[in-house]
Amino acid sequence: MNALTQWIADNPVVTTWITLISLLGVLITVIALILQIRDKKRRAIYYTITSTILVDDEVSQINGIKILFQDKEVSTVAISTIKLWNGGNEILEESDFYPEHELKIVVPQNEKILAAAVIEETDDTCKVKIAAPNRKENEIVVSFYCLEPQQGATINVYHTNVNERETELVGKIKDGKVTNKSIEVGMEDGEMCISTSNCKIYFGSNPFSIGTQAIRLFPNILGISIVKRKKRKKEK
Numbered sequence: 001m002n003a004l005t006q007w008i009a010d011n012p013v014v015t016t017w018i019t020l021i022s023l024l025g026v027l028i029t030v031i032a033l034i035l036q037i038r039d040k041k042r043r044a045i046y047y048t049i050t051s052t053i054l055v056d057d058e059v060s061q062i063n064g065i066k067i068l069f070q071d072k073e074v075s076t077v078a079i080s081t082i083k084l085w086n087g088g089n090e091i092l093e094e095s096d097f098y099p100e101h102e103l104k105i106v107v108p109q110n111e112k113i114l115a116a117a118v119i120e121e122t123d124d125t126c127k128v129k130i131a132a133p134n135r136k137e138n139e140i141v142v143s144f145y146c147l148e149p150q151q152g153a154t155i156n157v158y159h160t161n162v163n164e165r166e167t168e169l170v171g172k173i174k175d176g177k178v179t180n181k182s183i184e185v186g187m188e189d190g191e192m193c194i195s196t197s198n199c200k201i202y203f204g205s206n207p208f209s210i211g212t213q214a215i216r217l218f219p220n221i222l223g224i225s226i227v228k229r230k231k232r233k234k235e236k
Contacts, residue, residue, distance in 0.1 A: 079157070
């Protein structure tokens, strides 16, 4: 064995070939793992949401101003644009949702959805429609014929909720999930903040100030901290 090892060490060509074969083996393993992950069945609806406040409390409280939306008096009005799509790798149909847990746009219980419209579809075979349920004013059902991977729609929703984070797309897919993929960039307390549905990432104004941040965790030493966002409790 020692003689073989020495012979390999004394022959650069053999060493090179062994190295190349080893790298090739690693590459094949990585590719196999990637293909396995890619081919794994995934069932998911992804969505992003952006909201604009059209009328807030300050405007509606001015004496002499009365705000009507489709003959209904309201104190606040916001418009949310929701883009939803099949983020998995399987075709989704309405029957893939559990009964009474269909795909819905929801605002807090003390708010109302005033109107909604599908403004765009990736394909006319999606047949995305909206229909307000009779029992609740704070939610609206989203129905569709089928969504192939990456197919989806854009929906405009007018409502009274001025807190964008409390406007959601919800539903329970059999062996799947509905996930908010929105990303927001803004400033909070003088720091740049990037927000997702699950957490916030803060970029400090002086990321190289190691002396003043030495007692913090490693991300904070770099001027970056991650804060887990508390989930809002859903009322029964």
